[in-house]
Every structure is written in C-alpha cells, then in structure tokens.
Amino acid sequence: MSEEKFALPRDFAKNVFNDEVMKDRLPSDVYKELRKTIDNGEDLNEKIARAVAHAMKAWAMERGATHFSHWFQPMTGITAEKHDSFLKPEGKGGIIMRFSGKELIKGESDASSFxxxxxxxxxxxxxxxxxxxxSPAFLKExxxxxxxxxxxxxxxxxGEALDEKTPLLRSMEAISKQATRIARLFGDEDVTGVSCSVGPEQEYFLIDREDYLKREDLLFTGRTLFGAMPPKTQELDDHYYGNIPERIELFMKELNEECWKLGIYAKTQHNEVAPAQHEMAPVFTTANIATDHNQLVMETMKKVAKRHGLECLLHEKPFAGVNGSGKHNNWxxxxxxxxxxLDPGKTPHENVQFMLVLAAIIKAVDENAVLLRLSASNPGNEHRLGADEAPPAIISIFLGDQLEDLVEQIIETGEATSSKQGRKLDIGVHSLPNLFLDATDRNRTSPFAFTxxxxxxxxxxxxxSIAGVNTVLNTIVASVFRDMADKLEKAEDFNQAVHDLIIDTLTEHRRIIFNGNGYSEEWVKEAARRGLPNTKSMVEAIPSLIDDHTIEVFAKEKxxxxxxxxxxxxxxxxxxxxTINIEAKTMIDMVRRLFIPAVIKYQTVLAKAINEMESTGLELECSMQKDLxxxxxxxxxxASNQADEMENMIIDAKKLPEGKEQAEAFNTKVAPAMTELRESIDSLEVIVGRDYWPVPTYSDILFEV
Structure with missing residues (x-):
C-alpha cells in the first residue's frame, strides 16, 4: 500500500513532539509542570523528566523510531548528533525498549573533538x-x-558554553529581563517576559549534481575557485521572480513538505537575482526555535536536492561575478x-515607549558596530561584505522617511509633533484599486533596516547559524535597556527623564542613521567623516570579540x-x-593536476597545426596561431609560477604562531595570491577550446538546471 499523500493542515508538524502532542500524551499534572519550565524557566525535576521521556519514546516508536539523539549545535556552524537505540538487555537474552528521564535530560560527547x-x-x-x-523534540525520517x-x-x-545554543538562550533571558523592566515602566504591569522573534530568509543556489561532482573546488570548498564569466548572467534581471523551472518547483514542493512535517513555517519561495539562485522565507517564531528550524532547513535543502539530482550550494559566493547569497535576519x-x-503605531510621534526602544537599538548598534559585523561574518561572506555587493561592510541603520523625520524633530526641537503618513497611490487604471502606500520606502542597500x-x-x-547574530543583538540591546531602566527607575520625574534620555541618546548616536545608497562611494567617504568603522575583513573584526567593552557587556548580561x-x-x-588554507591548496591541486595538463594538450595540438602549416609553406598564414x-x-x-609562490606563502604562514598572526598572513598574503592565480586560469578558460577544458564552466553550471 502506497504512503498517504502529504496534506495541509493535517500533516503540519506531524513529526514534532509539540504542545498539542504533549497535552494529549502527558498526565495533566506533568504537562502543567513542564509548561512552567518552558514558559517561566522553572527547574525541571527528575520525576517530570521520566514521565516526559516515557511519552516521548512511545510516540516516537509508534512512528517507527528505534534510536534517539541529543541534537546540538557545536561551534562548527552545523549540527551534530550521536544516535543511541532504545534497546536495553532484558536479562534473559531478550530486550526491552527503554528511554529514561536521565537519558532525556543529559548526554555526553567528546568535547575536545569539537x-x-x-x-x-x-x-x-x-x-x-x-x-x-x-525547543520541541522532532523525528528525522x-x-x-x-x-x-x-x-x-x-x-x-x-561549565563553559561550547555551542551556539547556550549563549543564545542566555541572551534571550537577558533581553527578556531588561525589556520587561522597560515595558513595566510604561505601565504594562501584566508583562512577565519578552521574547525576541526572528524570521530568517534563506538564499541558496541549485545546480546539477553531475556538474557539482566534476568540480573539485565545489566539492572541497563549496564555491568555484575558478571560472570565467559567461556571455550572460543576471544583467537582464530576467531570473529574479521569474517563472520557476519545473524541476526546481518539484524540489521546492518536497522541501516545503519536509519542512512542514517538522513544524517549520515555510512560507515564501521564488527565484533570486542570480541565475540558479533561489530563496525560501519562513514565518517568524521565537529566536531559539527559529535558529533550530533554520539549521534544519539548510540540512533539508541539501538532502532533498540530492533526491532530485541537484546540489544545494549554501556558500555565500559560489560563483564570482554574480550575486552571492545572504540570510536576512528579521528581528x-x-x-x-x-x-x-517595535511597532510604532499609526502615530509614532505619540508613542514614547517605541521612541525609547528605537533610541536604545540605535545606541546599541552604534556602540557595537564592528562586533555586529563580525557576528554576520564567515570566510565565505568576505566576498560579499565590502566587495561592492549587498550589504556594505559599514554598519548603518535605515529608518525610513517617517522615523528619520521624527528623529530630526526630536533632536532639533526637543519633541516630535507629527508623523509622516502613507498616501494613496493612483495607478491611473480605473479597473485597478488605489493602493495605500507605507509611510516609507525600503532600502535594500542598508545592513540594518527598519521595515x-x-x-x-x-x-x-x-x-x-543565526544563533550568533541574535545572541549579539539580544545582548547589546539588553545592555542598553538595563542602563536606561536603571536611570528611569530612579527618576523623580519619569516623563521628563524619558524625554531627556531619548533626546540625548538620539543626538549622541545619530551618526549611525543613513537612508541613502549604501553601495555608493560617496557613502564610504561620508561614513569616514562621521567616524563609522569600515571593517573590510573578518580578521580585522575578530578583536571586537575580546575588547573591554564587549567583555563588560557580555559579562554583565551573563x-x-x-x-x-x-x-x-x-x-x-x-x-x-x-578555510583559506583549504581553498588555496585546492587551487594549487586543480592547477597542477587539471588545468596545466589540459592546456598542454591544447598547446600540443596548436603547435602541431603550426608545424604542419609551416611544412607546407604557409608560415606567413599561421601568425595568428603563433600569437595564440x-x-x-x-x-x-x-599560473604555474603563481601556484608555486602561493604554496611557499602557505608554508611561511603556517610557521607563524596559530591564531591572529596566521589568520592575518592568510588574509593579507595568501588570499590576494589566490585572486591572481584565478585571473590567469580564467584568462586561459576563454582562450582554450571547450573540448579541452577539464571542468564544467559557468555556462554549463548556471544555465543547465
């Protein structure tokens, strides 16, 4: 009998031990105690854990599970899991299936191997x-x-955190505590907690798996280290939001179903700007669950792609010369x-609490700009940030016309008396409705935009993982909330104190607000005039993790x-x-074992043709062949010399002390040498006959799916 077809809403979260399942399977007293732990952070006793473990095991086994795993997120950027079966010896040669409360609560892993x-x-x-x-348990099928x-x-x-989740959970507690103080100061006494809500948009590339397997650089590094530009890429803007090819639609359909089974709110899908690039966006949920879900989304994308003869590339810049992929973190x-x-309401100039929260976030971003840049960085993202692609490496905040006008009113006059409102847009076609416009446009060039x-x-x-960036956001904002609440709770005249605090904060940190074109060279100059950091490299940003300000803020918020x-x-x-070491060694290997032999074959054929022409007295007619x-x-x-020189650079870099010195050497010496080597090979690609070129080209990869 064939498996029943997936259907919404019936099968949504069918593989999740969520609140509905817990309420149905747990005794009411156990369920209530567990909810206290989930909602209020109360300690979980072993008796409750035993009951939950028993119900969880029964539910999982009914669905065919034989093993359980503590699923965690070490600082590798991906997830980790060790599988144990429910099997226990019965004592007389038989077995029983058991899952204890202790096994649910605690596991052990080799910490030194991460x-x-x-x-x-x-x-x-x-x-x-x-x-x-x-974060609810789930089934992997x-x-x-x-x-x-x-x-x-x-x-x-x-006791130190070795993962991404622990600091995130701590930061969520920190911002909840401090934001609750702010809310109560404004009379909302019913507030007992505040959660950060996140929706991460996920961009990715899909290419044919056969092409992927023929490229050593894609296999080892996730990006093409060589590749000349094809005659056409994204310049006609014909891929963005274009008709989704049927093969990709089938992938997206299965991806959605797999995500929905796991309770992931997969919502939006479309073609992105670059050829072979796409995007998936979920509905917002709590930061902790959103982080877990995004890790599952990336894993599921990889798994489902292979079923369709595709390979999903999550690298930030898998192809030079076309748009790379980001992950927009909506917070x-x-x-x-x-x-x-963060809802300004219809009249934000009258919403004092919102203006205070806005001022706090502006201050937090301005004081921690380099740390925020680092939180969004990895070696792959270096090809986007500060490299003439969205967004720039300079941190700034886009507020839009409405809020920027409010900020200007407050700074210039001491108060805001009006708010710019949206208007109706008459399209000029009677059969079409008039549209009510938002009060402000969007700015896709801004790193940190109010939307x-x-x-x-x-x-x-x-x-x-989005855990790191949300940990930083939560922590730096919580720290500013704490300072503001400390001042306001002691104020004799609360209204005057709030008024003054908003003015002072906005005045001091207005430099971070920028509504213009973040890609322009004019902004680079203007940002320098304002004193904003332009941190070109991830390596330059790493010291922000351990400067005195960061240590003080993160310690204070625990x-x-x-x-x-x-x-x-x-x-x-x-x-x-x-990462750079692996990429550089892969380049050297490809040059020596693939490109040099292939080009020599082409040279041999070309030289033979020249000899044959000269032997027949046509030496004057073969000048073009000789020049070629x-x-x-x-x-x-x-290329051969550059590969040799780069190999020596790697050897020299590795002689330096590990850590900062090695990273700086790879950043300032090896990485530029990689660019030079690529230029030589890419120049050869556009000359050497296609039949001789040893790997699929950009034309083959980007336009075959």
Missing amino acids: PSGGLRATFEARGYTAWDCT DTAGVTLCIPTAFCSYT SIVTDTGKNM GNKFEFRMVASSM VLNRTELESRAEIQYEKYTK LKKVSSLLAA
Whole structure:
C-alpha cells in the first residue's frame, strides 16, 4: 500500500513532539509542570523528566523510531548528533525498549573533538548535552529509518558554553529581563517576559549534481575557485521572480513538505537575482526555535536536492561575478501580552515607549558596530561584505522617511509633533484599486533596516547559524535597556527623564542613521567623516570579540564570560585560517593536476597545426596561431609560477604562531595570491577550446538546471 499523500493542515508538524502532542500524551499534572519550565524557566525535576521521556519514546516508536539523539549545535556552524537505540538487555537474552528521564535530560560527547578555542584539551574530553525543553523534540525520517532528535545545549565539564545554543538562550533571558523592566515602566504591569522573534530568509543556489561532482573546488570548498564569466548572467534581471523551472518547483514542493512535517513555517519561495539562485522565507517564531528550524532547513535543502539530482550550494559566493547569497535576519521583540515593542503605531510621534526602544537599538548598534559585523561574518561572506555587493561592510541603520523625520524633530526641537503618513497611490487604471502606500520606502542597500515593525539585518552569511547574530543583538540591546531602566527607575520625574534620555541618546548616536545608497562611494567617504568603522575583513573584526567593552557587556548580561569570548575569538581565527588554507591548496591541486595538463594538450595540438602549416609553406598564414600559442604559454607559465609562490606563502604562514598572526598572513598574503592565480586560469578558460577544458564552466553550471 502506497504512503498517504502529504496534506495541509493535517500533516503540519506531524513529526514534532509539540504542545498539542504533549497535552494529549502527558498526565495533566506533568504537562502543567513542564509548561512552567518552558514558559517561566522553572527547574525541571527528575520525576517530570521520566514521565516526559516515557511519552516521548512511545510516540516516537509508534512512528517507527528505534534510536534517539541529543541534537546540538557545536561551534562548527552545523549540527551534530550521536544516535543511541532504545534497546536495553532484558536479562534473559531478550530486550526491552527503554528511554529514561536521565537519558532525556543529559548526554555526553567528546568535547575536545569539537572547536573549543582552547577550553578543552585532547586529554580533557568530557562534555555534556542538556535538554532544551523550550525547543520541541522532532523525528528525522530518511531511507535509513526514523530517529528521535532532542534539541540540546552543549557545555564543557567545567561549565563553559561550547555551542551556539547556550549563549543564545542566555541572551534571550537577558533581553527578556531588561525589556520587561522597560515595558513595566510604561505601565504594562501584566508583562512577565519578552521574547525576541526572528524570521530568517534563506538564499541558496541549485545546480546539477553531475556538474557539482566534476568540480573539485565545489566539492572541497563549496564555491568555484575558478571560472570565467559567461556571455550572460543576471544583467537582464530576467531570473529574479521569474517563472520557476519545473524541476526546481518539484524540489521546492518536497522541501516545503519536509519542512512542514517538522513544524517549520515555510512560507515564501521564488527565484533570486542570480541565475540558479533561489530563496525560501519562513514565518517568524521565537529566536531559539527559529535558529533550530533554520539549521534544519539548510540540512533539508541539501538532502532533498540530492533526491532530485541537484546540489544545494549554501556558500555565500559560489560563483564570482554574480550575486552571492545572504540570510536576512528579521528581528523584533514581543511581550508575553502580545505587544510588539517595535511597532510604532499609526502615530509614532505619540508613542514614547517605541521612541525609547528605537533610541536604545540605535545606541546599541552604534556602540557595537564592528562586533555586529563580525557576528554576520564567515570566510565565505568576505566576498560579499565590502566587495561592492549587498550589504556594505559599514554598519548603518535605515529608518525610513517617517522615523528619520521624527528623529530630526526630536533632536532639533526637543519633541516630535507629527508623523509622516502613507498616501494613496493612483495607478491611473480605473479597473485597478488605489493602493495605500507605507509611510516609507525600503532600502535594500542598508545592513540594518527598519521595515515597519522589525529590523532586518541583511549582512548575515547564508551558510551560518543565526544563533550568533541574535545572541549579539539580544545582548547589546539588553545592555542598553538595563542602563536606561536603571536611570528611569530612579527618576523623580519619569516623563521628563524619558524625554531627556531619548533626546540625548538620539543626538549622541545619530551618526549611525543613513537612508541613502549604501553601495555608493560617496557613502564610504561620508561614513569616514562621521567616524563609522569600515571593517573590510573578518580578521580585522575578530578583536571586537575580546575588547573591554564587549567583555563588560557580555559579562554583565551573563551571556558569555571573558574565557568564553576569548575561546570564540581563537575559533574565528582558526576557522578563517583553515578555510583559506583549504581553498588555496585546492587551487594549487586543480592547477597542477587539471588545468596545466589540459592546456598542454591544447598547446600540443596548436603547435602541431603550426608545424604542419609551416611544412607546407604557409608560415606567413599561421601568425595568428603563433600569437595564440604564445599567449597561452605565457598565461600557463604565470599560473604555474603563481601556484608555486602561493604554496611557499602557505608554508611561511603556517610557521607563524596559530591564531591572529596566521589568520592575518592568510588574509593579507595568501588570499590576494589566490585572486591572481584565478585571473590567469580564467584568462586561459576563454582562450582554450571547450573540448579541452577539464571542468564544467559557468555556462554549463548556471544555465543547465
């Protein structure tokens, strides 16, 4: 009998041990106690854990599960899991299926085998995974079977965070506590907590898997290290929002169904700007769950693509010369009474609480600009940030005409008396409705843009976890909220104190507000005049993790201590060094083992043709062939020499102390050498006959799907 076809809404979250399942399967007293832990952060006792584990196991086994896994997010940027079966010896040669409360709550992993930045040495192996009951358990289904996955935090034997989830959860508690103070100051006494809500838009490329397997650079690094531009790419803007090819639609259909089974609110899908590029966007949810969901989305994209003979590329710049991929992180804060603290309302000039929250975020971004830039960075994103592609490396905030006008009114006159409103747009066709416009336009060149009731942080790398960026956002905003609440709670005249605090904050930090074209050279000059940092490299940004200001803020909010921050800085240096090292060695390997032999074959054929022409007395007619052979030989010699020089650069860089010095060497010496080597090979690609070229070209890859 064939499997029943997927159907909405019936099958939504069918693989999730969510609130509905818990309410149905847990005794009412157990369910209520568990909800207290989830909603209020109360301690979970072992008796409750045992009951939950029993119900979770029964539910999973009914769906075919034989194994469970503590699913966690180490500082590799991807997820990790170790599978254990429910099987236990019965004692008489038989077995029973058991899952204890202890197994649910706590697991153990080899902490020294994951990035730790020196927190765990090889002989200090123990690390623990701890159940995060605020993110529901789920089932992973594939051809190998069904596994119960339990979202967990990952920490060392000595208590330091070794993952992405733990700091995120701490930051969520920090912003909840401080934002609740702000809400109560404005009379909302019913607020007991505030959550950060996130919606990450995910961009990606889909290419034919056969082409992918023929490219060593794609296999080892996720991007093409060589590749000449084809005659056409995205200049006609004909791919963006264009008709989705049927093969891609089938992929998207299966992706949606797999996501929906996992309770992921997959909502929007479309072609993106570059050929072979697409986007998926979900509905907003709590930051912790949104992070878990986004990790599952990326994993599911990879898995589903292979079923369709495709390969999903999540690298930020898999193809030079066309748009790369980002992950727009839409962030807002919402009280447990349902109020979005970033909603300005219809008359924002009268919404004092909103203006205070806005001022706090402006201050937080201005004071932590380099740290924010780093939080959105990985080695792949270096090809986008500061490289004439959205968004620029200079952090600025777009507020739009309405809010910028309010800020100007407040700074110039001490108060805002009116708000710019939207208007009706008459399209000029009677059969079409008049549209009511928003009060402000959007700005896609801004790294951090206000978009109605949220901020869209557009810099985030497409392949990275959103945990880090939201940890930073939550922490820096919580810190400013704390300082503001400290002042306002002591104020004798609250209204006057709020008024003065908003004016002072906006006046001091107005430099970060910019509504113009973030791509323009004029903005680079203007940003320098304003004193805004233009951090061109991820390596330059890493020290912001361990400067005195960051350490003070993160320690005060109890998100990361000095040791944990220092370890993360070491991991970032190491990640950059290893990534560039792998890319450079892959380039050298491809040049020596693929391109040089292929070009020599072409040279041999060309030289033979020249000899044959000369032997028949046509030496005057073969000048073009000689010039071509000379050009090819010159480029090939240059490429060979560049590969040799780059290999020596790698050797020299590795002699330096690990960490900052090695990373700087790979950034300032090896990376530029990679660009030069690429230019030589790409120049050869457009000369050498297609039959001789050893790898699929951009024309083959970007336009075949």
